[in-house]
Amino acid sequence: MAKSKKLLIVVGIISIIFLILVVFILPTFSKSSVSIPEFPKGRLRITQNEKILEIKIEVANTEELWEYGLMNRKSIPWKFGMLFVFNDYVDYGFWMKNTLVPLDIAFIDSEGKILNIQRMDPCEEENCKIYKSPFPYMYALEAKAGFFKRFGFKEGAKIEFWMEK
Numbered sequence: 566m567a568k569s570k571k572l573l574i575v576v577g578i579i580s581i582i583f584l585i586l587v588v589f590i591l592p593t594f595s596k597s598s599v600s601i602p603e604f605p606k607g608r609l610r611i612t613q614n615e616k617i618l619e620i621k622i623e624v625a626n627t628e629e630l631w632e633y634g635l636m637n638r639k640s641i642p643w644k645f646g647m648l649f650v651f652n653d654y655v656d657y658g659f660w661m662k663n664t665l666v667p668l669d670i671a672f673i674d675s676e677g678k679i680l681n682i683q684r685m686d687p688c689e690e691e692n693c694k695i696y697k698s699p700f701p702y703m704y705a706l707e708a709k710a711g712f713f714k715r716f717g718f719k720e721g722a723k724i725e726f727w728m729e730k
Contacts (some may be wrong), residue, residue, distance in 0.1 A: 568575075568585060570571055583694060591657065593615050601633070601636075601637060601638075602629065602630060602633055603727060604623035604624060604625060604630055604647070605623070605624040605626065605729075606621070606622070606623060606624070606728070606729045607622045607623075607624050607648070607726050607727055607728040607729055608620070608621060608622065608726065608727055608729065609621075609622045609646060609648060609706070609724055609725070609726040610724065610725050610726070611649055611716070611718050611722050611723070611724050612722065612723050612724075613717075613718050613719065613721065613722035613723070614689040616673075616716070616717055616718065618637075618644070618718070619644075619645065620644040620645055620646055620708075621642075621644065621645050621646075622645070622646045622648045622706075622726060623645075623646075623647050623648075624647075624648050624650055624726075624728065625648070625649045625650065626649075626650040631649055631657075634647060634649070634659075634664070634707065635664055635666075635668060635707055636662070636663040636664050637646050637664075637665065638662055638664075638665060638666065638715060639665055639666070640666060641666055641668075641708070641709040642709070643709055643712065643715065645708065645709070646706050646707060646708040646712070647706070647707045647708075648704060648705070648706050648726055649704060649705040649706075649707070650703075650704055651674045651679065651702075651703050651704070653703065654675070654701040655701065655702065655703070656697065656698065656701050656702075657697075658695035658697040659685065659695070659696045659697075659705065660688065660694065660695050661685050661686060661687050661688040661693055661694070661696075661697070662688050662689075662691075662693045664685075664687050664688070664691075665687055666687065666707065666709065666710070667684065667685065667686050667687060667709075667710035668684070668707045668708065668710055669682060669683070669684055669685070669707070669708050669709070669711065669712045669713050669715065670682070670683050670684075670685055670696060670706065670707050670712055671705065671706045671708075671722075671724075672698035672700065672702035672704075672705050673702055673705065673706060673724055674700075674702060674703060674704075675702035675703045676723075677704075677723045677724045677725055678721065678722075678723055679700060679706075679718070679719075679720050679721060679722045679723070679724065680698060680700045680720060680721070681697075681698050681699055681702075681720060682713050682720060683696050684691055684710055685707075685710075686710075704724070
């Protein structure tokens with residue numbers, strides 16, 4: 566009888582430890598340790614000849630948001646983009662460190678004209694390729710790789726955007 570009481574106590578203690586693990590400790594491991602910053606939201610319209618497309622965008626308009634971009638996103642919808650907004654013409658390069666999916670990037674002038682489009686591939690090492698525009702630009706639009714080809718937009722297309730309230 567004493568052995569069964571000891572066994573019952575041991576089983577009870579193990580059960581309590583198991584419950585503590587399940588309720589308090591394991592959920593912290595399943596949560597992503599990467600926190601994506603909150604980006605302002607907006608809409609963007611691309612036009613070229615008779616083609617018009619409107620997409621949802623997130624806007625990177627601060628240094629912190631420029632640096633983060635589309636890092637750590639597991640997927641990107643076709644009708645979505647991230648618009649980088651600069652205060653003046655720049656010649657910054659973009660890299661793909663910690664970016665999990667391939668992207669297209671369009672470099673855009675102050676009038677909204679697409680100057681150059683490039684495909685950017687993910688990079689896992691320290692020495693990532695830098696993607697630069699051959700022209701100074703004021704905006705850059707990142708979208709899912711193949712976006713511009715899929716929707717039939719090329720250099721010379723025009724964009725306009727507005728912020729959501």
